[in-house]
Amino acid sequence: xxxxxxxxxxxxxxxxxxxxxxxxxxxxxxxxxxxxxxxxxxxxxxxxxxxxxxxxxxxxxxxxxxxxxxxxxxxxxxxxxxxxxxxxxxxxxxxxxxxxxxxxxxxxxxxxxxxxxxxxxxxxxxxxxxxxxxxxxxxxxxxxxxxxxxxxxxxxxxxxxxxxxxxxxxxxxxxxxxxxxxxxxxxxxxxxxxxxxxxxxxxxxxxxxxxxxxxxxxxxxxxxxxxxxxxxxxxxxxxxxxxxxxxxxxxxxxxxxxxxxxxxxxxxxxxxxxxxxxxxxxxxxxxxxxxxxxxxxxxxxxxxxxxxxxxxxxxxxxxxxxxxxxxxxxxxxxxxxxxxxxxxxxxxxxxxxxxxxxxxxxxxxxxxxxxxxxxxxxxxxxxxxxxxxxx
Ligand SMILES: *Cc1c(COP(=O)(O)O)cnc(C)c1O
Numbered sequence: 001x002x003x004x005x006x007x008x009x010x011x012x013x014x015x016x017x018x019x020x021x022x023x024x025x026x027x028x029x030x031x032x033x034x035x036x037x038x039x040x041x042x043x044x045x046x047x048x049x050x051x052x053x054x055x056x057x058x059x060x061x062x063x064x065x066x067x068x069x070x071x072x073x074x075x076x077x078x079x080x081x082x083x084x085x086x087x088x089x090x091x092x093x094x095x096x097x098x099x100x101x102x103x104x105x106x107x108x109x110x111x112x113x114x115x116x117x118x119x120x121x122x123x124x125x126x127x128x129x130x131x132x133x134x135x136x137x138x139x140x141x142x143x144x145x146x147x148x149x150x151x152x153x154x155x156x157x158x159x160x161x162x163x164x165x166x167x168x169x170x171x172x173x174x175x176x177x178x179x180x181x182x183x184x185x186x187x188x189x190x191x192x193x194x195x196x197x198x199x200x201x202x203x204x205x206x207x208x209x210x211x212x213x214x215x216x217x218x219x220x221x222x223x224x225x226x227x228x229x230x231x232x233x234x235x236x237x238x239x240x241x242x243x244x245x246x247x248x249x250x251x252x253x254x255x256x257x258x259x260x261x262x263x264x265x266x267x268x269x270x271x272x273x274x275x276x277x278x279x280x281x282x283x284x285x286x287x288x289x290x291x292x293x294x295x296x297x298x299x300x301x302x303x304x305x306x307x308x309x310x311x312x313x314x315x316x317x318x319x320x321x322x323x324x325x326x327x328x329x330x331x332x333x334x335x336x337x338x339x340x341x342x343x344x345x346x347x348x349x350x351x352x353x354x355x356x357x358x359x360x361x362x363x364x365x366x367x368x369x370x371x372x373x374x375x376x377x378x379x380x381x382x383x384x385x386x387x388x389x390x391x
Pocket of ligand 1: 159
């Protein structure tokens with residue numbers, strides 16, 4: 001089976017991990033701060049806090065921004081459930097903003113409309129979490145302008161997007177947001193096995209996230225309620241978690257950072273090849289905004305149809321039968337049984353509904369060979385012809 005995504009591991013990556021295993025520290029050693037520094041420098045951002053997943057990063061980002069019971073957090077419905085769950089962890093309520101029909105990212109027009117209504121109801125969100133779907137940035141200038149007007153904070157869920165650019169600047173520089181979050185799960189752009197990072201330009205937020213990452217414990221005398229009892233002394237001043245990244249993971253991530261630009265270039269080349277191969281078919285290829293450079297975590301095509309996903313399902317099954325590991329990103333979060341119970345209505349998200357009936361993620365990873373890619377495109381066209389003739 002050709003998978004939809006796959007990690008890229010070099011001999012140097014393996015050596016970097018082995019070196020840590022032979023060293024004094026498996027966790028809380030020098031590799032974690034070195035990895036944080038490498039990501040911060042790459043993104044052009046002041047602070048970076050490495051954690052054990054992007055899910056944890058989203059959680060501590062919400063906590064650092066003071067999200068709590070009674071607050072609202074808004075995000076896109078076309079995302080992984082973690083983008084919404086982080087708000088529920090804090091006792092807040094979640095709502096969704098429909099997607100843009102071209103980019104499939106959270107729609108700034110829908111956001112503005114929803115904000116106007118929320119203002120009149122006295123239910124403005126505390127935080128909005130735009131998700132850079134597939135690795136292409138959201139319209140951050142538009143979202144930032146609305147955040148100024150309506151007074152909400154912004155967490156960019158850039159789990160798909162490290163190595164991407166917005167207006168010629170790296171995603172993660174937090175020019176238009178308070179915090180940006182990355183994932184290093186193996187299917188993502190670079191990996192640490194499991195892992196994530198939250199980056200910010202605000203020292204105050206970084207400090208809080210560092211506390212929440214490790215039980216809420218400080219060893220810094222300036223933050224304590226009393227003078228230390230002795231050199232052993234620490235204080236727990238918040239209710240935090242064990243969300244720490246190990247040095248084993250950080251060493252892998254640090255070495256992967258060296259190839260980040262190459263890996264993203266390769267992903268863009270694969271995307272261009274798909275674009276060319278599928279240009280004259282019924283598939284809608286991904287729209288790329290001129291001021292954005294996608295990291296291309298995913299390559300999503302849409303099969304135009306008004307048969308409520310019947311054709312898409314047929315193509316999907318035919319591809320899987322041909323050993324092509326296609327996938328669907330994502331089932332709208334409000335359709336999940338846990339969220340359905342909270343009372344969301346499909347009719348509120350017409351674009352997300354349409355997208356869900358039509359989307360297919362094709363195999364996309366740096367080690368996908370030209371032969372494999374040609375095979376995927378050939379089967380895709382063959383199956384499409386069969387389905388078109390049977391309709
Ligand atoms: C993968 C992903 C996450 C969660 O990442 P983990 O590191 O697996 O916790 C969150 N948001 C989006 C959009 C993702 O794709």
